[in-house]
Amino acid sequence: MNTVWLAIIVLVAMGFAYRFGTQASRRAAVASASKLHSLPGHYGMLVALWLGIPALAVILLFALFGDAVVRSLVMGALPADVLALPQAELLTVMQRIQALASGFGVLGEPAAYEVSAAERLRTLQTTRDLALVAGVAAAAAAGLVFALRRISPSLRARNEVETVVRTLLIACSTVAILTTVGIVLSLVGETLRFFSYVSPIDFFFGTVWNPRFVTVGAGSADGYGLLPLLWGTVLIAAIAMLVSLPVGLMIAIYMAEYAPARLRAVAKPLIEILAGIPTIVYGFFALTIAGPALSNAGALVGLDIRATSALTAGVVMGIMIIPFISSLSDDIITQVPRTMRDGSLGLGATRSETIKRVVLPAALPGIVGAFLLAVSRAIGETMIVVLAAGNAPVLQPNPFESVSTVTVTIVKQLTGDIDFASPQSLVAFALGLTLFVLTLGLNVLALYIVRRFREQYE
């Protein structure tokens, strides 16, 4: 909390520094009777930055290392026999010392070394706090004096301030790169560790998924076959696309070509609500409503459909994807130039003929792109499948039976305690990498197709 207050004080001081800088620049301009290079505000900002950046850096350093230094100093002064205690007991001793130092007290009579260590801890903490305040004050003062002395009408304050702003902006935009690097490195790193237990060939071409609990090193490598999971993923995605593509595309066509403006204004956002509903809600819907309903419907026509099956998960996922397809396709269809429609209508084609023979072929690349994006969505979708697919990782062709997918298995293997030294946990990263590469491939392809299409008509 101390640190936070100090940071707030620094921020307030920056405000004052801004005023000093502004006034100093005005005085400098008057004194030398020449025009300032930049606005007074720029000089103010420059001074504020010179005060703030070193001071905040000192605070950051103390926040990162202060406690560790104090702790190691206190530990260093403990008697040797205490230091020889096992880790857990040493931790208790440190907690007791902290309780004594903070004035909270401990039960019973504390040992002499504890009292002296607590005394030491208290002095060290005071020293650290004083050092922090002194360091921050010194850094701030140094920066302030340095910046104020630099102020002269010829100082290019605007350029310097803007360099800082630009650097900050660039740093922010590299976060995206860092995220990608982080994803790739962590997935690849853990996957390589996984492959030291299980050979990649067994993983990518194995047809059995049944990872048993084995102790590290002694484990057999069988039962880590990817194919049953991949099959379940593909099956569910295919069902989802079978549901969402016709409905979504017809909605897009109707909205873009037929719907009166008023209907469009109401219905489009209403359907897009479907896209904003969290997937866990769809999962619950699939589990409690869609699954039993499909099962009953199947029983009516003599089909044996499980309540949690590839069909249930696929159908509900299809519902989730409908707005995705419809709004993307809608955008693409409206982008097809008016002249092409007019040409076709002028030749006597009906509207539906125009749509089927002119508009859709022209929009096809874009729609394929939207389709691919939707497939990548379906493959990466997790919660619906976790709740509604039944989790049976077996290679079997029947969509009315339970299946399992890549995402479900990642959740299953990594929920609860994570042990980064067992293939049971590490396999999740190999599965994640597979998923990442699959969706990345689909996305790149889709974006490429969509971009080609855009260029065609712009």
Place this chain on the structure above:
Amino acid sequence: MATGTADTTTGAARAASPTTRRVQASLARRRAAETRFRLLGLAAVIVGLGLVALLFATILTRGLPAFWQATLTLEVFVDPEIVDVPPAPERSAFANQAEYEEAFLGWQTALARTNWGRVLRNALLAYLPPEAADSGRAVEGLIASNERFELRALVQEDPGLIGETIVFQGLADANVDVWVKGNIDRSLPDDRLPLTSDQRAWIELLLEQGVLTQEFASALLFNVDSRSSPASAGLAGAFVGSLFMMLIVIVLSVPIGVAAAIYLEEFAPRNRFTDFIEVNINNLAAVPSIVFGLLGAAVFINWFRLPLSAPLVGGLVLTLMTLPTIIIATRSTLRAIPPSIRQAAIGLGASKVQTVAHHVLPLAIPGILTGAIIGVAQALGETAPLLLIGMSAFVAQIPTSPMDSSTALPVQIYLWQGNELRNFFEARTSAAIIVLLALLLSLNTLAIILRKRFEKRW
């Protein structure tokens, strides 16, 4: 329009060439095809709207009843013979905080050893036939087991209540609630019902006397999750956990995302590096959310050793996930601002940074806010990545800092849907979904209002 012109020409050339006749004959078919196609489109729209309606209708019909819960209003005599504890210790009587807390703990233990269940049972027996006293356990079974602790907390707060008679409102057991609401098949044989025939008769009796009523289920909103007493399980812990995460997401992803978007849209030169960032962002936007969970598990938990189940980690993961959304939304807003505004500013001598800060950004704020709200709403509903960083643990406390263990609203939904007490938790889960959807809907409505209010068309 096309068919209209066809009509007038056919009138003039009736019974003319065979081509005309063929065209005429085909017209009916083509018009029918047109109508069919159009109806198909309309049907798709109706299906879409119907699905939205179905989803909301089922969730609402299942969830709304859970906002009212069977509650017992009892006159409880806090019998000093059962509640036999010494007076509470005073701080002034002890040397230091630690010893006082030890003594206070002892007093609390004495309170905890008290058979509060018996106090409640005696209160309930006053409304029941005298022979009910023989089966005390069954009588106590009517009251949610957490209510003992509620009563204890009341007395701990005010020890003067011992020996008094107070009006105490306590939740009935979950099974009682299910029975009263009729969420269980009453024709089931006796041994398969969760309540004995005695208990069922007592329930009728309590209903008649107005002791057992349906009250607003404040427990759902203000209690934490509970395993031992399903009737008192609530969303407060999950809500605070989600709140912490959303704060982290807002504080981190909005400034970073906006800064990145400004750099890419306004400053970045077109070169390999910025192209690379762009491709990165577009791909990150389509990476399945569960992959971000894997990133969180590997980087934040395995490398940085941050605690499992902490909202801090969840917030960081969701921040990374939301960044692309915010960047993309901000960029499209910036792109929509006409270049003439920038040119005017630059023409008057403003620098690039000044142009953006003084002219472009203020115009873009509504769009940026809309994008940010949508991004935050998306993060609020996300479940899958949180499961991988341990947020699905059972937590029975309201987290007080982002480092405490916690769950989140969607994760709580996931946990509740898996509870064995299906009859009770199906409604409770739906109610939790209603709370989540209400939050999301209000966020989205806010975004729409902002857009409608401030959107400028250039």
